[in-house]
Amino acid sequence: xxxxxxxxxxxxxxxxxxxxxxxxxxxxxxxxxxxxxxxxxxxxxxxxxxxxxxxxxxxxxxxxxxxxxxxxxxxxxxxxxxxxxxxxxxxxxxxxxxxxxxxxxxxxxxxxxxxxxxxxxxxxxxxxxxxxxxxxxxxxxxxxxxxxxxxxxxxxxxxxxxxxxxxxxxxxxxxxxxxxxxxxxxxxxxxxxxxxxxxxxxxxxxxxxxxxxxxxxxxxxxxxxxxxxxxxxxxxxxxxxxxxxxxxxxxxxxxxxxxxxxxxxxxxxxxxxxxxxxxxxxxxxxxxxxxxxxxxxxxxxxxxxxxxxxxxxxxxxxxxxxxxxxxxxxxxxxxxxxxxxxxxxxxxxxxxxxxxxxxxxxxxxxxxxxxxxxxxxxxxxxxxxxxxxxxxxxxxxxxxxxxxxxxxxxxxxxxxxxxxxxxxxxxxxxxxxxxxxxxxxxxxxxxxxxxxxxxxxxxxxxxxxxxxxxxxxxxxxxxxxxxxxxxxxxxxxxxxxxxxxxxxxxxxxxxxxxxxxxxxxxxxxxxxxxxxxxxxxxxxxxxxxxxxxxxxxxxxxxxxxxxxxxxxxxxxxxxxxxxxxxxxxxxxxxxxxxxxxxxxxxxxxxxxxxxxxxxxxxxxxxxxxxxxxxxxxxxxxxxxxxxxxxxxxxxxxxxxxxxxxxxxxxxxxxxxxxxxxxxxxxxxxxxxxxxxxxxxxxxxxxxxxxxxxxxxxxxxxxxxxxxxxxxxxxxxxxxxxxxxxxxxxxxxxxxxxxxxxxxxxxxxx
Amino acid sequence: xxxxxxxxxxxxxxxxxxxxxxxxxxxxxxxxxxxxxxxxxxxxxxxxxxxxxxxxxxxxxxxxxxxxxxxxxxxxxxxxxxxxxxxxxxxxxxxxxxxxxxxxxxxxxxxxxxxxxxxxxxxxxxxxxxxxxxxxxxxxxxxxxxxxxxxxxxxxxxxxxxxxxxxxxxxxxxxxxx
Ligand code: SF4
Ligand code: SF4
Ligand code: SF4
Numbered sequence: 001x002x003x004x005x006x007x008x009x010x011x012x013x014x015x016x017x018x019x020x021x022x023x024x025x026x027x028x029x030x031x032x033x034x035x036x037x038x039x040x041x042x043x044x045x046x047x048x049x050x051x052x053x054x055x056x057x058x059x060x061x062x063x064x065x066x067x068x069x070x071x072x073x074x075x076x077x078x079x080x081x082x083x084x085x086x087x088x089x090x091x092x093x094x095x096x097x098x099x100x101x102x103x104x105x106x107x108x109x110x111x112x113x114x115x116x117x118x119x120x121x122x123x124x125x126x127x128x129x130x131x132x133x134x135x136x137x138x139x140x141x142x143x144x145x146x147x148x149x150x151x152x153x154x155x156x157x158x159x160x161x162x163x164x165x166x167x168x169x170x171x172x173x174x175x176x177x178x179x180x181x182x183x184x185x186x187x188x189x190x191x192x193x194x195x196x197x198x199x200x201x202x203x204x205x206x207x208x209x210x211x212x213x214x215x216x217x218x219x220x221x222x223x224x225x226x227x228x229x230x231x232x233x234x235x236x237x238x239x240x241x242x243x244x245x246x247x248x249x250x251x252x253x254x255x256x257x258x259x260x261x262x263x264x265x266x267x268x269x270x271x272x273x274x275x276x277x278x279x280x281x282x283x284x285x286x287x288x289x290x291x292x293x294x295x296x297x298x299x300x301x302x303x304x305x306x307x308x309x310x311x312x313x314x315x316x317x318x319x320x321x322x323x324x325x326x327x328x329x330x331x332x333x334x335x336x337x338x339x340x341x342x343x344x345x346x347x348x349x350x351x352x353x354x355x356x357x358x359x360x361x362x363x364x365x366x367x368x369x370x371x372x373x374x375x376x377x378x379x380x381x382x383x384x385x386x387x388x389x390x391x392x393x394x395x396x397x398x399x400x401x402x403x404x405x406x407x408x409x410x411x412x413x414x415x416x417x418x419x420x421x422x423x424x425x426x427x428x429x430x431x432x433x434x435x436x437x438x439x440x441x442x443x444x445x446x447x448x449x450x451x452x453x454x455x456x457x458x459x460x461x462x463x464x465x466x467x468x469x470x471x472x473x474x475x476x477x478x479x480x481x482x483x484x485x486x487x488x489x490x491x492x493x494x495x496x497x498x499x500x501x502x503x504x505x506x507x508x509x510x511x512x513x514x515x516x517x518x519x520x521x522x523x524x525x526x527x528x529x530x531x532x533x534x535x536x537x538x539x540x541x542x543x544x545x546x547x548x549x550x551x552x553x554x555x556x557x558x559x560x561x562x563x564x565x566x567x568x569x570x571x572x573x574x575x576x577x578x579x580x581x582x583x584x585x586x587x588x589x590x591x592x593x594x595x596x597x598x599x600x601x602x603x604x605x606x607x608x609x610x611x612x613x614x615x616x617x618x619x620x621x622x623x624x625x626x627x628x629x630x631x632x633x634x635x636x637x638x639x640x641x642x643x644x645x646x647x648x649x650x651x652x653x654x655x656x657x658x659x660x661x662x663x664x665x666x667x668x669x670x671x672x673x674x675x676x677x678x679x680x681x682x683x684x685x686x687x688x689x690x691x692x693x694x695x696x697x698x699x700x701x702x703x704x705x706x707x708x709x710x711x712x713x714x715x716x717x718x719x720x721x722x723x724x725x726x727x728x729x730x731x732x733x734x735x736x737x738x739x740x741x742x743x744x745x746x747x748x749x750x751x752x753x754x755x756x757x758x759x760x761x762x763x764x765x
Numbered sequence: 766x767x768x769x770x771x772x773x774x775x776x777x778x779x780x781x782x783x784x785x786x787x788x789x790x791x792x793x794x795x796x797x798x799x800x801x802x803x804x805x806x807x808x809x810x811x812x813x814x815x816x817x818x819x820x821x822x823x824x825x826x827x828x829x830x831x832x833x834x835x836x837x838x839x840x841x842x843x844x845x846x847x848x849x850x851x852x853x854x855x856x857x858x859x860x861x862x863x864x865x866x867x868x869x870x871x872x873x874x875x876x877x878x879x880x881x882x883x884x885x886x887x888x889x890x891x892x893x894x895x896x897x898x899x900x901x902x903x904x905x906x907x908x909x910x911x912x913x914x915x916x917x918x919x920x921x922x923x924x925x926x927x928x929x930x931x932x933x934x935x936x937x938x939x940x941x942x943x
Contacts, residue, residue: 049862051893052900055780068780069903079900396770401888494887626858626893633862638869665858667890668807670839675856706842710854 003031014148015138015578025579026757028137029152032159032181038581039177039614041754042588045639046613046632046662048176050083053629057082060166077170084175085164087606087630091179092160094607095186097298098555099153100321101233102193104297106147108235108353109200115144119199122206124465130565130576131191131558135184137578140195149192153185176630183610184580190608191558198462201238203267208468208542208549210459213266214273215525215534217284218452220254225368226289227360228313229257230281230304231296232553234264236318239357240294241269244364253364258284259299260518260553266459267552274457276526277491277519279428279599283450286311286443287375291368294360297321298554299490299602305347314367315347318356323349330355338362378416381448385411387438394432394442399624400425400494404432404442411445419449424496427599457525458536460517460552464563466570468543472513473571477590479689481545482696483680484513486560486617489597489605491519492624499669500598501527504548505535506673510696511545512680515560520598521550557608561615564593573765582751582762588616588659589643589748592680592693595619596672600628609663618659618679623667632662636714643683646747646763655742657714658683670704677701678709683748687720695723698730713739770888770913770924780899782921784914788933791908791920792940798880798906800871801832804860805851806886808911810843814931822934823884824849826910829941833872835860837886857886861894865902877904883918884910892917910934 003011011017011029027034057073058064065073072078077085109117119140121128129140132149140146160182163169169178197203204210220226229237237255244250255272257265258281265272275284278299285293285304288311295304297319305324308315317324326349329337337359340346350356376384385408394404402425407418423446433442475481485507487500500523508514516524525534539548543563551559568574568586576583587593595612597605600621606628609619613632621628636657645652658681666672677697685693694715701709708726713734716722718741722730749763785791795801805823812819820843827834836844836851837860844851853860853872863869869877881898883891891909895917898907908920912930915921922933 049858049897050901051858051861051897053893053896055900067900069900399889623887623890626890629893631858633858635863635866638866664856665890666838666856667887668838671837671856704839704842705854706845 015136019139021139022575022577024137025575025577025582027580028578030135030580032156032178035181035580035614036177037754037756038584039180040173041750042613042662043173043176043632044754045634047634048080048084048172049631049633050080051626051629052079052083053627062166075167080172081170081175083629084172084179085169088160088175088179088182089164090603090606090628091182091186091610092157092164093603094605095153095182095189096157097604098186098193098607099150099157099189101297101555102189102196103150103154104233105193105196105200105235106143106150109196110143110147113143113200115142115147117143117199119146119195121195121198121463124206124467125463126466127566127569127576128463129191129195130562130569131188134565134576134578134580134583135188143196146192146196149188153189156182156185179610180614183607183612184614186607187558187561187611187615190555191562193555194462194552194558197234197264201234201268203264203462204459205462206465208461208465210461210541211270212456212536213270213459215276215455215457215522216453217275217280217287217289217450219273219454220256220275220289222289222373224252224254225291225364226254226256227292227294227364228275228284228290229255229261229265229294229296230259231300231319232260232298233296233319234261234268235353236294236296236356236360237261237265238268239354240360241265241272243358243361247361249365256290261296263460263518263521263553266457270459274522277522279426279491279493279497279519282307282428282430283426283443283446285313287447288312288373291371292316292360292364294318294356295322298604308347312371314341314363316341316356316360316363317347317349318351318353320351334358334362342366376444376447378414378448381411381445382414384441384445388412388440389438391437393435393437397431397435399429399431400427402426408440408442408445411449416449419446423450424498425493427492453528455525455528455534456536457522458541458550460521460550460556461541462552462556463559464543464566466566469563469566469570472544473567475545476567476592477571477684479592479682479685479693482510482512482592482693484515484564484593485676486515486593486595487520487524487598488517488557488560488595488608489520489599490601491523491599492601492622493523493599494623495669497523498527500524501535503596503598503669503673507676508535508539508546508548513543513545514539514548515543515551516549517551517557517560518554523599554604554608561612561617564591564615564617567591574763581756581758584614584616585750585763589750590682590684592682593617594659594676594679596676597625598622598672600625613662618662618664620672620675620679621663621665622672623665626665631664633664634660636660636711642753643745643748643750644752644760645745646749646751646760649752649760651753652743652745654683654745654748655714656683656717674700674704681715683745690715690717690721691723694721695725698723698726708733713737717742717744781916782914782918784923785920786923788936789940792937794920795830795880795882795908796941800876800878801830801880801882802835802872802878803827803832804835804837804857804881804883804886805840806857806884806891807838807840809840809885812885814927814934817931819885820844820847822938825938826882826941829938832882833878835872840885857890857894861897864898864905867904880906880908882908882910888913888915891915
């Protein structure tokens with residue numbers, strides 16, 4: 001539906017059209033199909049690739065329907081459409097999780113400070129909200145403006161959900177376009193949430209060199225009362241820390257966290273500690289080290305009440321998104337709730353942020369006094385393992401295919417190496433233990449095999465500074481900084497957790513910019529070199545060549561994609577305002593940024609990926625992500641790599657598959673590294689930039705594959721692109737494959753290669 | 766329908782593989798292929814069966830059958846070390862993406878493959894890739910040579926322990942030679 005005058009008026013009012021900070025671009029507050037042509041163009045090159053997880057659809061009572069091969073369901077949908085529908089559903093779930101998180105924070109902060117509370121991200125961040133600016137056309141100034149962002153996202157989500165209903169959308173491509181749209185909204189939602197918490201809780205901003213915080217279960221002082229916050233919402237924990245300070249006992253307790261609340265806690269207070277990523281949730285909670293568990297939202301296990309009971313930890317649930325069937329005591333007085341927890345051992349739900357924080361601070365020292373914490377020793381572990389009959393049932397349910405039965409049998413004989421290796425690869429699902437008919441407490445046994453070392457993590461710094469973008473904009477676009485590698489997402493890792501640090505370091509030492517967030521940022525700190533240093537000790541935290549920086553929790557991912565937008569805006573001077581298509585086109589064709597979600601499992605990670613893809617940022621996934629059932633792949637030899645030369649306004653067949661894929665799964669660390677290096681190549685690279693990128697690509701390929709890349713001919717445009725160190729062998733190789741020089745162009749763009757309202761001049765500045 | 770060894774990740778729907786208890790029978794099917802392809806995953810370089818590398822079985826099968834080799838992940842390095850240059854190097858999802866196009870020229874540019882065997886890919890990734898081919902590549906048949914049942918393949922080995930797997934592969938090689 002084209003926008004009528006009433007709707008246009010509403011949009012103008014929302015984005016304050018009269019403010020003339022930038023001209024309003026073609027798509028202010030886009031609706032579901034306003035950027036559809038961009039999506040279709042993307043999918044012309046990067047076609048959806050489906051790997052159905054199941055042959056059936058069981059969405060409605062017309063079915064179940066068998067969709068195998070070319071069969072259609074009773075409603076007419078086919079297997080591709082059904083996979084597309086799943087993709088849209090995943091995007092919606094992820095976007096809704098971030099959106100509702102943002103909504104909660106904003107409502108809470110508006111109650112506290114009022115809707116006119118100003119957004120101030122410090123002197124180094126003028127482009128405060130690149131996503132809101134680019135997608136909506138609004139330059140937010142207050143908490144009230146941030147609420148407009150969430151309202152915009154909420155509206156999109158309703159439309160998206162409606163399309164998943166039986167008998168609505170049927171085309172896989174249209175499901176994909178909607179999924180990409182929701183992914184784009186997800187980045188708006190994340191941006192809103194992170195800006196809100198940064199200004200509301202006074203997190204560090206406009207500062208690159210944030211401090212280092214303690215990381216790992218070994219970093220926790222077990223002799224003190226320990227509270228562990230699990231989830232993603234900083235509100236309650238920050239109030240609790242305030243109360244602990246007020247009571248003068250903050251230095252006598254340990255505030256710890258698992259998953260993203262932990263990130264936000266250390267942004268709030270550098271005394272807080274990070275236990276680790278989601279994959280260590282069950283393991284840690286079973287140790288009983290936490291005297292008090294505070295759950296909030298997202299990526300929190302559904303069985304925390306049972307886990308808490310088992311370990312004798314107190315539990316306060318604080319979100320109405322995860323109420324666990326507990327008694328809602330929100331209406332009761334603080335002292336009464338404290339009594340219920342301490343005297344009656346009750347697990348409670350408190351939906352009021354301030355009350356929950358106050359109760360937690362009061363309860364913590366008391367519950368801790370009555371508890372004894374004993375970790376499983378090697379002797380105890382050996383005793384616990386005796387019941388094992390090596391039936392291998394545990395092996396058969398392990399999603400990481402680990403040889404648990406042998407590890408347990410070894411422990412029986414007092415040998416722990418195998419269990420240590422299982423623990424390093426364990427994604428913490430708890431299935432092995434559940435399956436064991438002999439009730440061997442496998443995860444408890446891991447306590448005796450795990451390392452109890454202390455690591456560190458760089459405190460999340462929020463947005464990238466404008467001044468940093470000014471400095472690196474040119475080298476990124478010219479290619480002399482070979483790329484931005486964003487290592488983000490969850491901890492469903494295929495192999496040892498240490499692989500994350502290894503991948504990050506491989507690129508940091510080659511002077512890529514390495515940006516981390518979420519569980520991946522925690523995992524990256526969990527490896528020490530021979531001198532006992534983590535990558536956070538070794539590499540500077542700047543958004544610059546060779547920097548390793550942590551932006552913060554999942555919602556801070558918006559700052560990574562936001563940085564790519566800022567390159568287009570601050571360096572290339574393209575207006576952001578309601579100008580999504582132009583900015584995405586710029587990023588796809590000219591900014592060598594690639595995401596890696598090595599342990600992706602959640603729907604949020606899926607939505608984040610969709611938002612990256614629509615914005616022209618390719619994403620590499622680990623093997624577990626094949627279960628997302630959808631990728632966007634090109635076929636380098638067969639596909640058409642024609643783009644427009646924006647300056648000459650001529651179509652050019654570049655024959656260059658760059659970037660080759662938008663969303664791809666790789667099986668091994670080595671393959672992921674090679675793929676990341678390849679996906680940083682852009683048509684815009686200068687000869688000098690291309691030489692640098694190919695130098696890394698060739699050297700990595702040789703290191704991991706033992707030869708020159710067999711697709712090298714695709715990326716050498718002329719002999720000036722060939723890295724000097726490899727010149728001779730590359731020239732010889734190119735001769736053997738019949739390589740010919742390729743056309744050069746100065747301003748590659750998709751605009752002009754498909755029907756669009758955007759004039760080609762819009763990409764030339 | 767045969768239950769897969771792994772009870773997570775690899776459950777499927779209603780169209781399931783034929784479990785080939787008899788290695789000679791599988792060899793016979795493979796021999797009928799016009800343009801067979803063997804897709805190798807990283808476990809080929811990691812698994813040792815009674816003194817013989819899985820990779821050596823892979824090379825022997827490919828040579829005996831005249832099958833083209835596609836090296837996924839980082840297998841290329843191991844193959845080169847063993848003196849074999851693979852016919853192509855893709856990651857698992859990339860080769861599958863090509864295979865689903867009936868008009869694809871194949872790794873040897875002689876036409877798409879009609880029979881594709883997989884060995885050494887992670888079971889979850891492997892089974893997902895096989896699902897793609899089950900749904901979108903009716904023009905080819907797939908077989909897995911790993912030691913577990915892969916429901917999304919056309920032909921699969923039964924769930925086997927390493928010693929029986931070795932025996933299976935030995936017999937299969939025998940069958941291919943005869
Ligand atoms: S939504 Fe369609 S395919 Fe799914 S069960 Fe209903 S009729 Fe069958
Ligand atoms: S399921 Fe239990 S008894 Fe069986 S091998 Fe595993 S730990 Fe041992
Ligand atoms: S808890 Fe760890 S070892 Fe056990 S099944 Fe899950 S991933 Fe495997």
